[in-house]
Amino acid sequence: MKAIVYRSFGGPEVLELADLPTPKTQQDSVLVRVRAAGLNPADNVIRAGALADSMDTFFPVVPGWDFAGVVERAGAGAPEWTPGDEVIGYLREPVLHHGTYAELVAAPVTAVTRKPANASWAEAAGLPLAGLTAYQAVVEHLRVTSGETVLVHGASGGVGSLAAQLAVRSGATVIGTAGLSNHDYLRSVGVTPVAYGDGLIERVRDVATGGVDAVLDAAGHGALASTAAVGRPGVRAVSIADASPDATTVFARHDLPTLKELVQLVEAGDLTIRVAATYPLRQAAEAQRAxxxxRHSGKIVLVP
Ligand SMILES: NC(=O)c1ccc[n+]([C@@H]2O[C@H](COP(=O)([O-])OP(=O)(O)OC[C@H]3O[C@@H](n4cnc5c(N)ncnc54)[C@H](OP(=O)(O)O)[C@@H]3O)[C@@H](O)[C@H]2O)c1
Known part of the structure; x- marks a missing residue:
């Protein structure tokens, strides 16, 4: 099978198209023909070697954690799947070796659920990591409830857009920071847009006159420094992007029930995944550079 690999850490130029053996599947695993593989900022960080001290690495490494595809073979211990089933998965292994920038992946049943029927392949491949992160930040950590006012920094991004939609669905009034070109998009999903950068505090106060109850930083760039000035007393803050003493850091964990719930939310029309661009598999380096x-708005996805 064709796959993207890197044989040493480095910039996007270390990515190359290679021929690899078909991945071996265990009894509790499925072999999936990948129709789309979602990129995440972590892919770039890991390829650059930033986690070399914390993750055992076996070169050549196939990057990527997110995939959507069609089951080609199911082990005897994976009776819930049959060839032809359309699935998505979060293939997050404790070591760097097997990833999803490939024509085929072997995934344990614990990593896989069905693809949202109403989502394209590219949309479906953009859901796992971004969706898990957004859900864990908004629903499990911030515990956003109806009637609250929530500020999402980076609300137009892969994670931020899903987080903002989840907060809207919880019944909150949601304010989202984004570049001007994404303001119409935010309005379309029920979010009040504000521009980030100088003057942010005043702009948020203009639209949240009583202050905000909860803040999610899905952008970084020091956005959390505004929290005390825009928050009500007791404001809750979490960050997925920046470590800050004023916010709880959320690091996404794989959780199959949550992934299944995200699929149901997509199918119910409560959650839409925004795809910024798709690239052929062989252009993985260009995709990571983008x-x-x-300058993208939404998920970047590879299509084998
Ligand atoms: N902790 C975890 O488990 C976890 C999981 C996933 C991601 N992350 C991290 O979370 C961050 C977002 O990931 P993502 O996949 O959503 O990335 P993304 O799709 O690239 O989105 C980034 C967002 O940041 C916004 N942005 C850019 N410059 C900004 C600024 N100066 N101030 C405020 N917002 C700004 C962009 O807005 P415009 O496009 O509108 O300009 C865009 O919405 C990354 O740092 C990523 O590494 C962490």
Whole structure:
């Protein structure tokens, strides 16, 4: 099978298209023909070697954690799946070796659920990591409730857009920071947009006159420094992007029941995944460069 690999840490130029053996599947695993693989900022960080001290690495490494595809083979211990089933998965292994930038992946049943029927392949491949992160931040950590006012920094991004939609669905009034070109998009999902940068505090106060109850930083760039000035007393803050003494850091964990719930939310029309661009598998380096450049709006996805 064709896959993207890197044989040493480095910039996007270390990515190359290679021929690899078909992944071996265990009894509790499925072999999936990948139709789309979602990129995440972590892919760039890991390829650069930033986690070399905390993750055992077996070169060549196939990058990527998110995939959507069609079951080709199911082990005897994976009776819930049959060839032809359309699935998504979060293939997050404790070591760096097998990833999803590939034509085929072997995934344990614990990593896989069915694809949202109403989502395209690219949309479906953008859901796992971003969706898990957004859900854990908004629903499990911030515990956003109806009637609250929530500020999402980076509300137009892969995670932020899902987080903002989850907060809207909880019945909150949601204010989201984004670049001007994304303000119409935010309005379309029920979010009040404000521009980030100088003057942010005044702009948030203009639209949240009583202050905000909860803040999610899905952008970084020091956005959390505004929390005390825009928050009500007792404001709750979490961050997925910046470590801050004023916010709880949330690091996404795989959780199959949550992934299943996200699929149901997509199918119910409560959650839409925004795809910024798709690239053929062989252009993985260009796709990662585009991700790093930060001018995309939504998920960047590889299509084998
Ligand atoms: N902790 C975890 O488990 C976890 C999981 C996933 C991601 N992350 C991290 O979370 C961050 C977001 O990930 P993502 O996949 O959503 O990335 P993304 O799709 O690239 O989105 C980034 C967002 O940041 C916004 N932004 C850019 N410059 C900004 C600024 N100066 N102030 C405020 N917002 C700004 C962008 O807005 P415009 O496009 O509108 O300009 C965009 O909405 C990344 O740092 C990523 O590494 C952490």
């Amino acid at each position: 991700l790093a450049a930060g």
